[in-house]
Amino acid sequence: FGREALAELRVNAAQDLGDRRGEANVGLLGNPGLLQRVRGAKVGRTAVQIGAGLSVPVGTRGTVFVDGNADIRNGASSLNGSIGYRYDF
Numbered sequence: 001f002g003r004e005a006l007a008e009l010r011v012n013a014a015q016d017l018g019d020r021r022g023e024a025n026v027g028l029l030g031n032p033g034l035l036q037r038v039r040g041a042k043v044g045r046t047a048v049q050i051g052a053g054l055s056v057p058v059g060t061r062g063t064v065f066v067d068g069n070a071d072i073r074n075g076a077s078s079l080n081g082s083i084g085y086r087y088d089f
Contacts, residue, residue, distance in 0.1 A: 003057050010051035014071075020045070044074030061088045 022040035027033075053067040068081040 005057075006053075006055040008051075008053045010049070010053075010069075012049040012051075014047040014049055016045045016047070041076055043076040047071055047073035055086075058085075062086065063088070 022042055024038055025035045026038050027035040049069065049071050051067070051069040053065065055063050055065040057063050063086040064084075065086060066081075066083050069079070071078045
């Protein structure tokens, strides 16, 4: 790019601790006697998180960046990414 660019690669192992119950009793405020049980997905406690990013300076105070992340676990996985311009003042 003709400039100093910063590239990064991230790998992380994560372990969730605490309450794992995936259910709750929910109701409306106007009718508290009517409760319904709601169940969520049963997801694994252990996850592998992978990410990558690239930052390229633009001008004297700006940076263009691209970033992506993945969270992979049993029962639920997610992918997200972002592209942006960062201005330092």
